[in-house]
Amino acid sequence: MDCSLCGKTGLPLHIEGLRNSDGRVFYCADCDLGLLQTQKFDPKAYYDGEYRQKFSEILEAPNGEPDFMYNYHKDFQADRLRIVGEFFNPAASFLEIGCSAGQFLAQLKPHFGRVAGVELDSGCADYVRTQFDIAVYDQELADCGFGPGEFHYAAAFQVLEHTYDPVAFLRDMAGVLQLDGRVFIEVPNLRDPLLSLWRVPAYHRFYYHEAHTHYFSARSLEKVATAAGYRIEALHYLQDYNxxxxxxxxxxxxxxxxxxxxxxxxxxxxxxxxxxxxxxxxxxxxxxxxxxxxxxxxxxxxxxxxxxxxxx
Ligand SMILES: [Zn+2]
Incomplete structure (x- = not known):
């Protein structure tokens, strides 16, 4: 296995066995990056199909219904809204990639002149359009037909770790962004406290996930951002579970x-x-x-x- 970021060959095996499935994760010490052994896949087919059925926060009752997803997540957007709140501007435009059932975007809408979403799950995309009157595109970003500089801001929360090529994904975002725009990225941390601090053997398998192709630390996130032509202006460490x-x-x-x-x-x-x-x-x-x-x-x-x- 080679590092997709720096090209280093013969990476050591990091972990074998993922949440709900087999699979192997390798680790590049130079990049401080975990990499799932995976093959190129069609994101639209995967996220519009088996993904929602397979994974859910409700472990005993998987539920990919948009209404359920929206209600489940809407009250847990405070950290994101606080950070993005610094950039609220009724004259500016905002694009969220991977907007799910609109739990963030619907709350953002009053604070920007134009908001739009990209969501590959067509059920969720429909839901956001009809419930919140927000334009949602159910194609990959490169296929949405946005022009260069069309948005002031773009966000992708819990998305980058799903992409086959994170550098290409961030470059595609830059392609629709104004030169002085900002991108907001949230990813799981390879230094998750249940992995790195607590002694919880079962979590080592739970953390790694067949849909997560990359496992970022602060260092690897910065390397990816730099390779895609960005600098990190601010890095916030957020803890979701109590x-x-x-x-x-x-x-x-x-x-x-x-x-x-x-x-x-x-x-x-x-x-x-x-x-x-x-x-x-x-x-x-x-x-x-x-x-x-x-x-x-x-x-x-x-x-x-x-x-x-x-x-x-
Ligand atoms: Zn590397």
Whole structure:
């Protein structure tokens, strides 16, 4: 296996066996990049077909229905909205690639003059068009017919790690962007705390995923961005799941049944006998969670990285 970024040959095997499937991930130490052994695939066929059926946050009830996806994710967009909020401009245009059921884009719409989406899952694309009156293209970016400089801003959240060629993907984004525009990229972090900090054997297989062709660290993300003609203007370390979800993994060596508890501020349903004590404890847990996430971010050990890219 060779590194698709630097060309280094004979990469060592990093991990064998993925979440829900077989597969092998190799590791380039020069790039600090994990690479799935994979073959060139047709993204439109894959993401408009088996993907949503196969993977879901609800482990025991896969559900790719757009309405479900939208409602499940819409309350967990605060970090993204906070960072992009610096660039809100009613005179500017914004394109999100991989907009899913519109959970981010629908909330962004009031803050820009024009928003548009690209989403290969045609069910999701239809849903965003009809529910939110947003133009959504269900083709790969290069096939959407956008002109050079058509957008001020472009985003791709949890998308780059799915692409066969991340450098080419970022170059395609640059092709529709104004020269002084910005690209917002969010990817999973190879230094995910359950991999790099906690001792959770089962997570090592859970983290690696047949749809994720690349596993980025801050260093490899920067190398990819540089190769595509960008510089990283800001890098934010974001933690999605809360500390109780991590404790659950620690004690059970396996995931919670759904992500809803773990993605929200931690809150225990105590019995009703002592409501004030229960409230005080939940306030403590939520305070603890903020501090937990701040410590992870300080050390670059969060689940996700969010990069603001400017063109060189
Ligand atoms: Zn490499």
């Amino acid at each position: 500390f109780m979800n991590h404790l659950y993994w620690h004690f059970n060596n396996g995931p919670q049944r759904t992500g809803e508890f773990g993605l929200a501020p931690p809150r225990i349903q105590f019995n009703d006998d002592h409501p004030e004590a229960g409230e005080a404890l939940n306030a403590l847990f939520q305070d603890c969670d903020k501090r937990y996430k701040a410590i992870l971010a300080e050390h670059g050990l969060t689940s996700n990285m969010f990069a603001v890219l400017a063109r060189e």
